[in-house]
Amino acid sequence: MSDKHWQLQRSSDGYAWLMLDRFDRDINALSSEVLEGLDEQLTSLERQPARGLVIASAKANGFIAGADVEQFRGLDDEETALDLILHGQDLMERIENLPFPTLALIHGFALGGGLELALACNYRIAEQQSRLGLPEVKLGIHPGFGGTLRLPQLIGHLPALELMLSGRSLSAKAARRIGLVDQVVPQRQLHDAAEQLIRRPPKQHRPVWHKRMMGTYLLRHLIEPILMRRVKQRVRADHYPAPFALLKLWRRYGAEKRQATAEALSVARLICGETAQSLVRVFFLQEKFKRQGDKSLFKGRHIHVVGAGVMGGDIAAWSALQGFRVTLQDRDAAVLARAVKRAHDLFNKRLKQPLAVTAAMDRLIPDLRGEGVAHADLFIEAIIEDAAAKQGLFRELETRAKRNAIFATNTSSIPLEVLADGMSHPERLVGIHFFNPVAKMQLVEVVVGERSGRDAVKKACAYVRRIERLPLPVKSSPGFLVNRVLMPYLLEAVALVERGVPAARIDRAALEFGMPMGPIRLADTVGLDICLAVAGVLSEPLNLAVPTLLRERVAEGRLGVKSGNGFYRYRNGQPVVKGQVDGSGLTRREITERLIGRITNEAQACLRDGIVSEADLVDAGIVFGTGFAPFRGGPLNFLRNRPEPDEVTPRHGVVVSGGV
Structure with a gap:
């Protein structure tokens, strides 16, 4: 049995595979239409039970990314929101109550509602590179499809609260360590592992007794004020109400079944509130940023950075971390050595595995004499803020570079039009303006000068996306944006x-x-x-x-x-x-x-x-x-959406005039 999104396949010996493949999206997300399809598939399984069920994704990129955030945008009717959430809760409960073993087979990611669906299954197997988490708090809500009940029951109350309050995702290995998944296997073994487990299901995981004890009435009322104080140290309830709502929910109900309705009511209120709607807006703004750069438009593999100071060295390190071969040029060997040391620290922090760190260090090549110039696909200049020095550098690079190479400056103060003077091909010059610290700041301004060519701008934006940053095209002008x-x-x-x-x-x-x-x-x-x-x-x-x-x-x-x-x-x-x-x-x-x-x-x-x-x-x-x-x-x-008069409004009206 199949519909537009779901395919239910039954084997001759009575086992079933339920595959999700949204026909209208590149990734799987739980829209109301997808949930309706799941409803039909569960009805079929309830009427004709299988011996076991594997729920998996037919998409190569991952399992399920969560609820379809598009349906949250502009949502201001709590009753409509509540109906959607209650429907999702009902489906998860029906999965949980199926009279045969159920397994979620996870690759790539299982986030938000996707992980909540996996939690409703008896077992979970994850591919080694998977990420799992409940990031709802980052959208101004908390889990609403039963996750606030099932996660504490599976891994213990305090670990579950930490995961939900932080919104962070876990590696498959970390998820296995806390009992969130039952097995972690390589991609090539996923299918076989699922077949073996569903045919010979083991005893289900339960947290150790002391983790279960944390959910008792007395301990909840002792622990919740402590957790509440910690949350208040990070955020204000009037700015970010979701973590406070989650803690109140937990204090009152723990992980009892009767919490489900309260969970749904809480999420319905939150999602229609100003905070959640603004954070949903920011989510879509981030997605819009990603569309500013098509990764496929920059096929280069070699970046040459000139200037190994803090900014230049860190740009080089980040590019190498993301898989590029990078030559880092500077006339001062001591400056280069410091940049390489910072890069090594970054790689150790991000990669952890010694072999991966070594591979990243091999991609970052100190270059006193500029031998990488002839091979580079993109040049990034990060020398002193001196127009004449930068002009001379670009003229020299242009004579030695490949014909299709792109030139970029990280300047924050010198107009591109000035730097382009004397270049034979000024259309190949753009700005790529990083912010400090490079490893933390997501935004990168791609500066478009009067003579910057469209091809160079597109490739610069594509490079920024390839290093997992957000490109913002801005007009060359004082201060940019x-x-x-x-x-x-x-x-x-x-x-x-x-x-x-x-x-x-x-x-x-x-x-x-x-x-x-x-x-x-x-x-x-x-x-x-x-x-x-x-x-x-x-x-x-x-x-x-x-x-x-x-x-x-x-x-x-x-x-x-x-x-x-x-x-x-x-x-x-x-x-x-x-x-x-x-x-x-x-x-x-x-x-x-x-x-x-x-x-x-x-x-x-x-x-x-x-x-x-x-x-x-x-x-x-x-x-x-x-x-x-x-x-x-x-x-x-x-x-x-200016607030009420007792809140902040611009003092001299909306349009008064007047960024490091």
Whole structure:
């Protein structure tokens, strides 16, 4: 029996395989239509039971990625949401109650609702490279298809809560270690392992007694306040309500069957809320980023990076980590040695396996004499911010490079049009602007100059996708997008200090709005000398006033964290906050308005000036580039859905003007 998505195959000896292959998507996700199809297949199995059932994916890339997030977008009716969730719960319970052994055969990934389906089965086998997790909290909800009941029953209450509260995914090996899967096998053995297990099913896994004890009424009520305090240290309930809702659910019900309805009601409320809808929006913005670069358009294998300082060395290391052969050129052997040491540390942290680390180190080749130039498909320049030096470098590289090679600069301050002067083929020059630290920042601005060719831009975006980063095409202009938005915000914060507002109060206002770090702390972390240098570049074209206080701090050598003293004093890298009198007369709301107004206003100006092609990409760039409160969906989305009058609104109206 089959439909558009599911195929049920029965063997002559009574065993069945139920395969999911969404005909309308590249990956499997549980839409309402897919769930309807599953309903029909389960009805067939209930009417004509098998001796055993294997549920698997017919797609090569993975098992099931979760619920179809598309159905969450714009959802504002809790009753509609509840019906969808209850239907999913009912199907999982029917799988659980089938009168014969059931096995989920996992490869690639089993995430969210996909893992919840696997949890409803008696057994789980995972391929070695699989990732398993319940990432719902990252979308502003928690598991809703029975995962909050079945996961604690399978692996124990505290490990289950940690997995659900963090939203992180586990390797197959780690999943096996905690009892989430029964076997881990190579890809080539998946089918045989499934056949053997379903025909001779072993005793089902149960967590050890002390892990089960954590779910008793008394211990839940003792443990939940501790977990709640830990969550409050990371996020605020009014910003991210999902983890708090999950803990309240667990405290009241543990993993009892009667929790199911409460689980569904909780998710229905959350998914229709502003936080979840904004995080769903950010999810789709991330997917939109991925479509900015088609990986297949850059077929090159060799990257040549010139400049082995922190930025250049880290770009080279990240590219090698992602499988490219990289030659890293610098005239200073000591600088190269430090870059290679940082790369080795990165590889050890990310790869862990000695053979994989060795392979990555073999791909990263220190190159004092530039011998890699003749073989490179892409050049990335990361030398000092000197226009003449960069121009000379590109002219030299052009004479030695392959005819189809692409040239890129990581500059944040020199226009591409200036760097292209003297090049025979300026259409091959683009900007690829990484942010520090390279290994953590997902966003990469792909800078398009007046003479940048479409082919070069497409290949640059494709390279960024191949290194698992998010490419944002931006117009060559002062500050591009991120620095243009971020710098006025930081300067406004310094101006508030100059006016008499304590730095800690400014930072607290930003944190309460939802920023990941206060602007004063951020300026100290970046380095006040760097902030001043960037402000100097942007002040004239963007008509920015650079506060005298910032110049004075730099002149005094108070540069922030790196000097131990900036706007804060630092002890062991942490700010020492002392009580200060606020002489400004400004309310918390006014401080927040002035800070966030600078971001929203500059975001609008960037859209108006064509720095980025559309509003969604402006929001996405600012969320992923500056950390702008993700639960607000981006600054332009925040303006469109402005809160009630007692919340934050731009002080001087929606369009006031005025990014490191």
